[in-house]
Structure formats: C-alpha cells, structure tokens
Amino acid sequence: MEAPYIVIIATGSEITAGRSLDTNSGWMANQLFELGWKVKKIIALPDDPDLILSELQILKKLSESRPVLALMTGGLGPTEDDYTLETVLKLSGKKSYSVEKAKIRLQRIYESRGKQYSDILPTVIRQTHVPEDCKTLDNSVGIAVGFMESIGVDSYLVCMPGVPSEMKEMFTRRLTPELKRIYPRENLVQKTKWLWNIGESLYQKDFVETHREELFEGVEWGVTANRGYIKCIFQSTDSNKLETVVAALESQYPKIISDDVFTFVHEELISKKLTIAVGESCTGGLLGKKLTDPPGSSSYFIGGFLTYSNDLKQSLLGVSKDTLDQFGAVSKETAIAMAKGISEKTKADYSISITGIAGPDGGSDEKPVGTVWIGIKSSDGSIESHSYLFPGNRESIRENASNTALFLIYQSLKQRKV
Amino acid sequence: MEAPYIVIIATGSEITAGRSLDTNSGWMANQLFELGWKVKKIIALPDDPDLILSELQILKKLSESRPVLALMTGGLGPTEDDYTLETVLKLSGKKSYSVEKAKIRLQRIYESRGKQYSDILPTVIRQTHVPEDCKTLDNSVGIAVGFMESIGVDSYLVCMPGVPSEMKEMFTRRLTPELKRIYPRENLVQKTKWLWNIGESLYQKDFVETHREELFEGVEWGVTANRGYIKCIFQSTDSNKLETVVAALESQYPKIISDDVFTFVHEELISKKLTIAVGESCTGGLLGKKLTDPPGSSSYFIGGFLTYSNDLKQSLLGVSKDTLDQFGAVSKETAIAMAKGISEKTKADYSISITGIAGPDGGSDEKPVGTVWIGIKSSDGSIESHSYLFPGNRESIRENASNTALFLIYQSLKQRKV
Numbered sequence: 101m102e103a104p105y106i107v108i109i110a111t112g113s114e115i116t117a118g119r120s121l122d123t124n125s126g127w128m129a130n131q132l133f134e135l136g137w138k139v140k141k142i143i144a145l146p147d148d149p150d151l152i153l154s155e156l157q158i159l160k161k162l163s164e165s166r167p168v169l170a171l172m173t174g175g176l177g178p179t180e181d182d183y184t185l186e187t188v189l190k191l192s193g194k195k196s197y198s199v200e201k202a203k204i205r206l207q208r209i210y211e212s213r214g215k216q217y218s219d220i221l222p223t224v225i226r227q228t229h230v231p232e233d234c235k236t237l238d239n240s241v242g243i244a245v246g247f248m249e250s251i252g253v254d255s256y257l258v259c260m261p262g263v264p265s266e267m268k269e270m271f272t273r274r275l276t277p278e279l280k281r282i283y284p285r286e287n288l289v290q291k292t293k294w295l296w297n298i299g300e301s302l303y304q305k306d307f308v309e310t311h312r313e314e315l316f317e318g319v320e321w322g323v324t325a326n327r328g329y330i331k332c333i334f335q336s337t338d339s340n341k342l343e344t345v346v347a348a349l350e351s352q353y354p355k356i357i358s359d360d361v362f363t364f365v366h367e368e369l370i371s372k373k374l375t376i377a378v379g380e381s382c383t384g385g386l387l388g389k390k391l392t393d394p395p396g397s398s399s400y401f402i403g404g405f406l407t408y409s410n411d412l413k414q415s416l417l418g419v420s421k422d423t424l425d426q427f428g429a430v431s432k433e434t435a436i437a438m439a440k441g442i443s444e445k446t447k448a449d450y451s452i453s454i455t456g457i458a459g460p461d462g463g464s465d466e467k468p469v470g471t472v473w474i475g476i477k478s479s480d481g482s483i484e485s486h487s488y489l490f491p492g493n494r495e496s497i498r499e500n501a502s503n504t505a506l507f508l509i510y511q512s513l514k515q516r517k518v
Numbered sequence: 519m520e521a522p523y524i525v526i527i528a529t530g531s532e533i534t535a536g537r538s539l540d541t542n543s544g545w546m547a548n549q550l551f552e553l554g555w556k557v558k559k560i561i562a563l564p565d566d567p568d569l570i571l572s573e574l575q576i577l578k579k580l581s582e583s584r585p586v587l588a589l590m591t592g593g594l595g596p597t598e599d600d601y602t603l604e605t606v607l608k609l610s611g612k613k614s615y616s617v618e619k620a621k622i623r624l625q626r627i628y629e630s631r632g633k634q635y636s637d638i639l640p641t642v643i644r645q646t647h648v649p650e651d652c653k654t655l656d657n658s659v660g661i662a663v664g665f666m667e668s669i670g671v672d673s674y675l676v677c678m679p680g681v682p683s684e685m686k687e688m689f690t691r692r693l694t695p696e697l698k699r700i701y702p703r704e705n706l707v708q709k710t711k712w713l714w715n716i717g718e719s720l721y722q723k724d725f726v727e728t729h730r731e732e733l734f735e736g737v738e739w740g741v742t743a744n745r746g747y748i749k750c751i752f753q754s755t756d757s758n759k760l761e762t763v764v765a766a767l768e769s770q771y772p773k774i775i776s777d778d779v780f781t782f783v784h785e786e787l788i789s790k791k792l793t794i795a796v797g798e799s800c801t802g803g804l805l806g807k808k809l810t811d812p813p814g815s816s817s818y819f820i821g822g823f824l825t826y827s828n829d830l831k832q833s834l835l836g837v838s839k840d841t842l843d844q845f846g847a848v849s850k851e852t853a854i855a856m857a858k859g860i861s862e863k864t865k866a867d868y869s870i871s872i873t874g875i876a877g878p879d880g881g882s883d884e885k886p887v888g889t890v891w892i893g894i895k896s897s898d899g900s901i902e903s904h905s906y907l908f909p910g911n912r913e914s915i916r917e918n919a920s921n922t923a924l925f926l927i928y929q930s931l932k933q934r935k936v
Contacts, residue, residue: 114742116557118548119749121541125562130536139534140569142562144543151558178719179741221723263743265911301596305639323597324532331537378803378824384815385798385806388824392802395878395912403830405823406796406806412821412864416834446830460813493683494813 101254104169104283106132106139107159111174111184112262113146124173124267131271136285137169147181149190156191156257163252169283170251174262176244178223184259185229188249191257194231201238202228202245209243237274242266248278256282289339291346294329296356296507297488303330307352315345327499328490328507329358361503361510362390368513369400369450374479376509377448378404379417379438381429381455382472387502402448407438417441417453430455430467435485439475449479450512452505456490458497472501478512519672522587522701524550524557525577529592529602530680531564542591542685549689554703555587565599567608574609574675581670587701588669592680594662596641602677603647606667609675612649619656620646620663627661655692660684666696674700707757709764712747714774714925715906721748725770733763745917746908746925747776779921779928780808786931787818787868792897794927795866796822797835797856799847799873800890805920820866825856831873835859848873848885853903857893867897868930870923874908876915890919896930 108128114120122144129139145151152175159170175184189196206228207217227244230236237246239261246260258275260267295303300323308321319341322333332349336342350357358364369376378387384406391401405416410429413419419437427433438453456472463469470490477483486508490500526546532538540562547557563569570593577588593602607614624646625635645662648654655664657679664678676693678685713721718741726739737759740751750767754760768775776782787794796805802824809819823834828847831837837855845851856871874890881887888908895901904926908918 113740115544116547116560117551117740118544118546118557119740119751120742121539121544122560123539126533126536126539128536129534133535133537138564139536140564141573142534142540144560146556146558155559179722181740221719223722224719265914301639301642304597305641322531322535322537322599324538333537380803380806382810383807384810384819385796385803385822385824388798388803389801389807389916392800392826392916393913397802398826398880401802402827403824403834404803405834406803406821408810408816409820416821416823416863445834458813462816495811496683498810 101284102166103137103286104167104254105162106137106169106171108139108142109155109170109172110142110144110262111147111152111172112144113148113181115144116146124262124264127264127268128171128173128271131276134290135276135280136288137279137283138286147175147183149183149187152183152187153190156187156251159257160191160251160255163255167254167283168252169255169279170257171260172257173260173267176227176246176259176261178221178227180223185226185231188231188257188259191251192231192249194233196229196231198225198228199230199236199245202243206243235278237270239266239270240273241269246270246274248275254282287337288335289337289342290333290335291342292334292360293332293346293349294358294360295332295349295353296329296358296504298330298353298356300325300330303332307349311345311348315341315348317341319345321345326503327492327496328503358507358510361506362394365391365506365509365513366394366397370396372513372516373399374449374513375400375402376450376452377402377442377446379442379451379453380404380406381408381413381438381453382458383454383456383498383502384408386498387452387454387505390502390506402446404442404446413438416445418444428467430457430471430473432473432485432487435473435475436483439477439483439485443477450509451475451477452509454501454505456488456497456501458494458501460494470497472497472504474501474505474508476505476508476512479516484508519702520584521555521704522585522672523580524555524587524589526557526560527570527573527588527590528560528562528680529565529570529590530562531566531599533562533592534564542680542682545682545686546589546591546689549694552708553694553698554706555697555701556704565593565601567601567605570601570605571608574605574669577675578609578669578673581673585672585701586670587673587697588675589678590675591678591685594645594664594677594679596639596645598641603644603649606649606675606677609669610649610667612651614647614649616643616646617648617654617663620661624661653696655688657684657688658691659687664688664692666693672700705755706753707755707760708751708753709760710752710778711750711764711767712776712778713750713767713771714747714776714922716748716771716774718743718748721750725767729763729766733759733766735759737763739763744921745910745914746921776925776928779924780811783809783924783927783931784812784815784818788814790931790934791817792867792931793818793820794868794870795820795860795864797860797869797871798822798824799826799831799856799871800876801872801874801916801920802826804916805870805872805923808920808924820864822860822864831856834863836862846885848875848889848891850891850903850905853891853893854901857895857901857903861895868927869893869895870927872919872923874906874915874919876912876919878912888915890915890922892919892923892926894923894926894930897934902926
C-alpha cells in the first residue's frame with residue numbers, strides 16, 4: 101500500500117478567529133512523524149458545518165485515487181457549536197447511536213459526584229454518540245467518544261475531542277495501534293542536535309554547503325530556529341550515515357553544541373543528586389518555571405529569589421550598594437554577587453543568576469536592550485559569568501536568557517562528568 | 519463587493535512535522551477579526567513546492583467565482599527549503615527582481631556590522647527579490663521583502679516572512695492599510711467577559727439557554743475554555759444589545775466575572791502606584807513570569823521568593839517548623855504564613871503566596887493532586903486565603919493556580935476602588 105496522504109483538521113471558530121491557538125495539530129504531526137508518517141497538510145476550520153462538510157467531501161473524493169487519513173479534532177463537545185458528529189453523519193448518510201460503555205462511564209462519573217443519571221444534560225449524553233458501523237475510540241480522560249469512520253479504500257476519517265489531554269490519551273492508547281495495523285511506515289531514523297547563538301543561514305553555509313557531497317547523500321536535513329538555539333535535524337534510513345553527520349557537527353562546533361538541555365539537566369541533576377537554586381531579575385521567574393516544568397523537579401530545585409528591584413537585590417541577596425552604584429544592576433559584578441548570595445542563602449550545589457535589560461525601555465548606548473549577564477556557581481565552588489546581547493523583543497530576550505542559563509548549567513554538568 | 523474568502527497559509531515542514539507551533543496564523547486571524555473580516559480556513563503546508571503550488575492554484579481557481587484573499591507566511595528566508603518566491607513565480611509566470619530600497623537597507627545593516635556588500639551571501643540577497651508588477655511590502659525589522667500579488671478580480675496572494683516580529687510589523691504597518699482600501703468590512707462590535715471556575719456546558723445551560731429568547735436575537739455568542747476561566751464572547755452589529763447581554767451576565771455571576779485580569783492588574787497597579795511581590799511553591803516562578811510579561815512591570819513588581827523546598831519556606835519566609843509539621847506545606851496556615859513573610863521581607867503593597875500539589879506525585883486522599891492554597895495580603899493589611907482543587911495535569915494545575923492568583927489580585931484591586 102502507498103503511504104497515506106495525511107491531513108490534520110482542527111475545528112473551532114476560536115482558532116480561526118485567533119482567540120485560541122491550535123496546539124493539537126502540531127502535537128499529532130510530531131507523533132506521526134516519529135512513527136514514520138509525514139503530514140501533508142494541517143487545516144483549521146471555523147465551527148461552520150458547511151465548510152467542514154465541503155472539506156471532508158474533498159478528502160473523500162481524494163480517497164478514490166489514494167489512501168487518505170484525515171485526523172480531525174474538536175466539535176465533539178456539548179455546546180451547540182459542536183458540529184462534528186452531525187457533519188460526519190451527513191457525509192456518510194448514516195445514523196448515530198449512543199455507545200453503551202461510554203454511557204455507563206458517564207453515569208459513574210455523575211454518581212461519584214453525588215448526582216443521578218437523570219441530572220445529566222441531554223447535550224452531555226450526545227457526546228457518547230458515534231456513527232453506526234465505525235470503530236470507536238474510548239475516551240479514558242473525558243466524556244466524548246472518538247471514532248474512526250471509513251471514507252474509502254484504506255481511507256479513514258478519525259474524529260477526536262479537542263481537549264488536549266483527552267485527545268492525547270486517545271491518540272496514543274487507542275488510535276496509534278490501529279494506524280500501525282493499517283498503514284505501512286517509513287523506517288526513518290532521526291537525530292537532533294542543538295547549536296547555540298548561531299543563525300540558520302550561517303549554519304547552512306558553513307556546515308551543510310561545505311559538507312554536502314561527503315555527508316548528505318541519503319541524509320535529509322532540517323533546521324528550526326528557537327530562542328537562543330537552532331535545532332539541527334537529520335534523517336536517514338541509514339543510521340551509520342547519521343552518526344557520521346553528527347560526529348562532523350560535533351567536531352565543527354564543540355563549544356556551542358548540545359542535546360536537548362531541558363531533558364539532560366533534569367535527568368542529570370536527579371541521577372547525580374545535585375540541587376539547584378536561582379536568582380532572577382529580568383526573567384521574573386521564567387527560569388524557575390522552566391526548571392520546575394517536569395514532574396520530579398522537586399528533587400533538585402529548591403527555590404530561589406526574584407530580585408526585580410535593586411532594593412531586593414541588596415536585602416535578599418546581599419549585593420552591595422557599591423556594586424550596584426559602580427557597575428549597575430546589569431553587570432558582571434552584580435551577576436556574580438547574586439550567584440554568591442543565592443548560594444549562601446540556599447546552600448544549593450548550583451546557583452544561577454540572571455540580570456539584564458528585557459526592554460523595550462531601559463537600554464543605553466553602553467548597555468542596549470538585550471544585554472544580559474548570567475552568573476553560575478557550580479558544585480565545585482567556582483563562579484563564572486557570561487554576557488550576551490540577545491535579539492528580538494521583550495519576550496524573546498527573556499526566553500533567550502532563561503534558555504541560555506539552562507545551556508550553561510548543561511555545560512557545567514557535562515564538564516563535571518569528565 | 520462581496521466579503522473576501524480569506525485563507526491563511528503557513529508554510530514550513532517544521533510546522534507539519536510538529537517541531538514548531540504556528541503562532542502567526544492565529545495572530546493574523548485575530549487581527550483580521552478585529553478589523554471586521556472572518557477567516558474561512560487556516561492551512562499549514564510542508565516546504566514542498568508542489569504541494570504549495572497546488573494549494574495556490576486551487577485558490578486562484580476559486581478567485582474566478584468570488585474575491586479571495588490568501589495570506590501566506592514563511593518560505594522567504596535564505597535557506598534552500600524556502601520556496602515561496604519560486605512557487606509564486608511559477609503560479610504567475612512572472613520573473614522576479616531585487617527591490618532597490620531593500621538592497622540598500624541590507625547593505626547598511628552589513629556596514630553597521632563592519633562588513634562589506636561583497637560579504638553578503640547570495641542566498642541572503644535573494645530575500646530582496648519579489649515578482650514583477652506586484653505591490654511590495656517593506657520589512658522594517660528584518661531583510662525579506664513581502665509582496666502582494668494579484669491572483670484574480672479583487673483577489674490577492676500576500677506573502678510575508680515567517681519570523682513573527684517581521685510579519686507582525688509588516689501586517690500592521692504595510693498590509694492593513696492596503697486591505698482597508700480594497701475590501702469592505704463588517705461593522706461588528708465584540709464584548710468579552712471572563713468567568714472563573716465554571717464549565718462551558720453549565721454556562722451554556724444556565725445562561726445562554728435560559729436567556730436565549732430575550733437576549734440573543736441578533737447576538738452571536740462563543741465560549742473558549744482556558745486555564746481557570748472561560749472567555750465568553752458576544753458579537754453584534756448593535757452595541758446596545760451587547761450591553762444588555764453583558765449586564766445580564768454580570769448580574770447572574772457577580773462573584774466569578776472579570777475582564778481580562780492580566781491587562782487590568784497591570785494597568786491598575788501602575789495607575790495606583792502600588793507594588794506587588796510573590797512567594798511561589800508549586801508554580802516555581804510562573805506567577806512572577808506572568809506578572810513581568812508586560813513591559814513596564816518593573817514599576818510595580820519588586821520581586822519575590824521561590825520556596826519550593828520546606829527548608830526555604832522556613833529560612834526565607836519565616837514559616838515556622840510547627841506550622842509545616844502540623845498543617846503541612848499545602849495548607850491555609852502555610853499560605854498565610856508565606857504571604858506574611860513576603861510582606862515583611864519586601865514591604866510590597868500586595869503579597870501573594872501559592873502552595874499546592876502540581877503532581878503527578880505527592881497527592882493523598884485528604885490532599886489530592888490539584889489541591890492549591892493561595893494567600894493574599896492586600897494593601898489594607900488584611901490577609902485572606904483561598905483553597906482550590908484544580909483539574910488536569912501538572913501544567914494545567916500550575917497554569918490554573920497562577921491565573922487564579924491573578925484573579926484574586928484583580929478582585930482585591932476592584933474592591934479597593936469602591
């Protein structure tokens with residue numbers, strides 16, 4: 101069988117009106133990519149049954165010439181702008197029925213809240229309905245049942261809830277096994293490396309163009325720009341070729357290369373039983389937030405200080421008035437004094453300080469907006485500081501600064517290992 | 519003229535492979551909505567010239583029967599997977615030329631970095647190219663020039679860079695005036711209110727269904743679920759009708775209704791010259807981050823404490839060992855002691871503490887995952903605390919907790935006004 105033509109559809113007027121960001125489609129695309137399938141198109145449509153139906157008819161038509169897999173999220177909720185079931189019934193000419201198992205589950209949920217079945221609103225019961233003769237996809241998180249409707253030879257329309265936690269569980273546990281059973285997959289291997297503070301064009305010129313003939317035959321490459329780093333992605337059916345490319349990349353950029361720093365820092369701090377504390381000025385808590393995103397971070401993150409004002413830099417972290425007056429709040433000396441203060445107050449193995457000018461105001465000729473100093477006290481007691489001039493707006497500068505702080509922790513942990 | 523059929527297209531394999539989230543399309547959709555136009559479809563396509571061309575051909579065809587406006591971002595960069603210009607030339611059968619003004623600008627940028635024109639890579643110069651006989655859209659942030667190509671009667675394909683800061687500036691300053699000149703707009707008025715800790719279904723049943731006949735003739739409504747709150751949106755061509763709906767909503771939900779709390783808290787703290795400080799446990803910095811997102815937050819946010827560990831709750835905020843032993847870290851008593859500690863150490867007018875169980879571990883029968891206590895010391899010296907049981911996963915609980923903390927600040931500031 102030919103690889104399926106995969107289309108992801110998100111429905112919701114809140115998406116097409118720009119009030120809400122569709123994160124489901126990207127998540128699914130990534131999952132599919134890792135499973136060996138490529139998405140041809142991602143579509144978002146308003147809650148308009150005519151527009152949705154006409155899009156589904158195009159896909160049904162397309163399935164006459166090749167296998168089509170359409171994955172649709174949203175529109176299975178209880179409100180009147182939820183049109184998915186109705187539209188699919190129109191497309192197929194079928195009727196719907198209420199899935200017994202889902203009805204029982206709904207009843208139990210209501211009983212556990214001390215309510216009766218008769219309390220359940222009809223609009224809520226509608227969420228247990230699916231078209232006749234389709235494959236149902238159980239929802240173990242929420243109420244709405246998903247389903248997989250045949251729309252042609254080897255072609256399916258999959259409908260799932262728009263609530264991310266429900267969709268993800270359904271996709272992973274119910275849908276993925278079905279898709280693996282039905283569709284052939286490409287046996288691609290992928291490697292990703294991160295390079296810090298380098299532009300995409302320069303990377304392409306200096307690495308990809310330079311090594312094109314010797315390294316890139318049978319290897320696809322891609323690059324995505326992120327805040328502070330670019331992700332260099334390589335794919336091939338030949339894992340040896342990938343190893344060679346990555347080795348060349350490592351030898352060309354030894355000082356700015358890393359793996360996923362978020363994952364590494366998290367795992368390394370846990371496995372080495374090390375602790376970390378922060379002191380943030382311009383990032384206002386963003387570094388602490390990033391360090392505590394993963395479950396289990398309480399085993400290393402003990403806390404820290406948000407010293408946005410100069411008064412708090414003095415009273416909480418013991419930065420001297422002299423240092424602030426002489427060198428300014430955004431300086432090597434302040435970054436180092438902050439790192440020392442964090443370490444003294446928390447006794448953490450690693451202490452990271454960030455002080456900078458996130459803008460849009462507060463810049464000068466000498467210290468323009470984007471100037472950031474990061475101090476790091478490592479587990480061996482040494483204190484380093486690094487200065488940066490990050491590009492972009494306030495949000496970009498704050499993201500750059502906190503990501504780069506994680507890269508510095510990464511490097512310090514790596515050196516520790518050796 | 520009929521309203522244009524608006525399609526937004528984002529190109530980029532990083533989007534269709536799920537490695538990067540398309541935030542441009544939603545931003546544009548929102549801008550267009552506020553200008554009085556509705557988007558019919560948002561599409562993301564991989565960097566595949568054939569797929570892009572075939573999509574553009576469909577839109578060109580559609581423009582034979584009605585005005586079409588296609589807004590495309592991405593693919594104008596310097597790397598070899600940037601296909602936009604090439605594809606548009608194929609669609610139109612035109613040639614391209616380098617825009618003189620953009621070339622001079624590029625030269626100045628290079629000179630300001632101490633480089634010569636001859637240093638500029640040809641791939642970078644390519645970014646100054648546009649199709650012949652099109653309307654160019656200057657880029658005052660980056661290098662790539664945007665353009666607006668006629669694809670039929672009253673129909674245009676607009677190509678803009680994928681870098682958000684470049685696209686936004688170009689959209690607002692260059693494109694919007696053109697669109698206003700060309701297309702008629704719907705004169706819709708919109709009102710948005712937020713309701714806290716209530717589900718969409720219940721809102722629909724209790725408010726929309728109940729008042730449908732008396733309130734909703736000529737008024738469209740929509741609702742989006744967010745972390746901690748739902749946004750209730752109403753639209754009409756008649757602003758009096760909107761006022762009536764909003765008044766009814768306020769009278770039905772006086773205790774849980776708010777405007778955009780992020781904007782209100784920011785503006786109110788600035789205009790009343792009040793200061794705020796935080797003490798965060800389970801949110802790890804997220805509340806501080808949210809408070810410092812907007813420029814100008816340094817006039818009210820003085821800083822705070824990330825007391826993730828119990829040791830730091832004691833040593834930094836003076837929460838007593840007795841309190842922690844007797845009531846636990848997640849308790850009314852600890853939340854209040856934290857708020858007191860923040861206030862004493864920072865002298866801020868408002869002190870907010872958050873302590874909770876973000877999970878997935880650490881829950882118990884008595885205090886399940888999602889249990890969060892928030893303490894707030896207001897400018898009049900009073901201290902309150904509130905407990906919540908937030909739904910969802912770790913990320914959801916942290917978002918819920920920090921948003922709800924902002925709602926509590928909102929309420930306290932509102933009461934202060936009276």
